[in-house]
Amino acid sequence: MQDLYGREIDYLRISVTDRCNLACRYCMPTGQQEPAEDVLSFTEIVKIAEAAAALRVRKLRITGGEPLVREGICTLCAHLRQIPGIEELALTTNGQLLERYAAELKKAGVDRLNISLDTLHADRYREMTRGGQLAPVLRGIQAAQAVGFPVKLNVVLMGGFNEDEIEDFVQLTREQPLEVRFIELMPVGPGAELGANAYLPCEEVLRRVPELERMGQTEGVARLYRLPESVGRVGLISPVSCDFCCDCNRLRLTAQGTLKPCLHSDKEISLRGIAGEALQRKLRDAIGEKPDRRPEFQPGQASAGGRPMYRIGG
Ligand code: SAM
Numbered sequence: 001m002q003d004l005y006g007r008e009i010d011y012l013r014i015s016v017t018d019r020c021n022l023a024c025r026y027c028m029p030t031g032q033q034e035p036a037e038d039v040l041s042f043t044e045i046v047k048i049a050e051a052a053a054a055l056r057v058r059k060l061r062i063t064g065g066e067p068l069v070r071e072g073i074c075t076l077c078a079h080l081r082q083i084p085g086i087e088e089l090a091l092t093t094n095g096q097l098l099e100r101y102a103a104e105l106k107k108a109g110v111d112r113l114n115i116s117l118d119t120l121h122a123d124r125y126r127e128m129t130r131g132g133q134l135a136p137v138l139r140g141i142q143a144a145q146a147v148g149f150p151v152k153l154n155v156v157l158m159g160g161f162n163e164d165e166i167e168d169f170v171q172l173t174r175e176q177p178l179e180v181r182f183i184e185l186m187p188v189g190p191g192a193e194l195g196a197n198a199y200l201p202c203e204e205v206l207r208r209v210p211e212l213e214r215m216g217q218t219e220g221v222a223r224l225y226r227l228p229e230s231v232g233r234v235g236l237i238s239p240v241s242c243d244f245c246c247d248c249n250r251l252r253l254t255a256q257g258t259l260k261p262c263l264h265s266d267k268e269i270s271l272r273g274i275a276g277e278a279l280q281r282k283l284r285d286a287i288g289e290k291p292d293r294r295p296e297f298q299p300g301q302a303s304a305g306g307r308p309m310y311r312i313g314g
């Protein structure tokens with residue numbers, strides 16, 4: 001369905017949990033997590049996805065928190081993939097449990113995976129994730145590729161943390177059919193508290209690897225590049241330095257069942273306990289509430305989104 005600004009809203013991101021088996025410093029504040037019983041049931045999620053598909057949503061992404069910690073996640077994926085009109089089901093994961101679930105997710109009909117990996121050094125990984133192990137993620141990537149998933153690696157660029165690994169990440173695309181996606185750190189939740197030097201614009205990637213060649217296409221919000229003769233490619237996602245609101249095609253469903261028309265607004269529309277025509281109406285309302293663009297990020301100021309990323313579903 002089109003919004004007020006002529007954008008076709010055909011993408012719904014579904015957060016299935018606020019829980020996570022990591023606690024990345026830019027995403028999760030220390031402290032209490034949301035109790036599990038607060039989250040939407042699978043039946044409720046499927047009902048909302050069906051209503052969205054009836055409004056011409058074509059793509060779903062499962063996220064969180066960490067979606068693979070939600071029990072029965074593969075069953076949910078299988079139900080979502082069978083909804084008439086849904087053409088693509090993707091999932092974003094930190095990869096910790098992926099080795100165990102890759103084959104089952106493939107069988108459930110998941111089309112593609114984004115795996116978050118901000119460093120290739122085990123000690124840095126442990127530090128940034130507050131105790132996570134790198135090795136299971138690397139095994140998870142291999143397992144996903146072995147069962148035939150197209151894999152994108154999400155790398156959040158952070159000054160003083162991983163800018164010296166940009167070349168190493170890009171080199172991975174030389175021989176592997178990966179898309180490495182560099183993402184600018186957003187001032188959301190603890191991401192706003194890491195200090196001015198933590199934010200790096202994606203242009204830093206092009207400065208460090210000038211041989212990257214622009215590919216004609218964009219994919220959603222990513223500008224695509226490749227090394228000469230590489231198998232894989234590089235995506236640059238610039239939510240801070242570059243205004244891509246005019247291409248925004250998405251809605252976000254939180255684990256508690258509220259729709260966020262915009263990541264950077266605290267406006268939320270509750271879908272709990274609603275069915276049929278009323279549910280369709282709420283979805284239309286949410287699409288109608290999408291602003292034409294986000295407010296400018298002011299230096300040192302947090303996004304007005306009202307929730308940290310693990311409670312929105314990045
Ligand atoms: N737990 C899963 C994972 O890490 O892939 C899915 C949820 S996580 C919130 C989704 C994505 O949001 C991850 O790629 C993460 O790096 C990204 N993210 C979290 N906080 C962010 C921030 N402040 N700025 C940019 N990206 C962020």
Ligand code: SF4
Pocket residue numbers: 020021022023024027028064065066094116309310
């Ligand atoms: Fe968990 Fe993903 Fe947030 Fe890291 S980025 S704390 S893995 S939800």
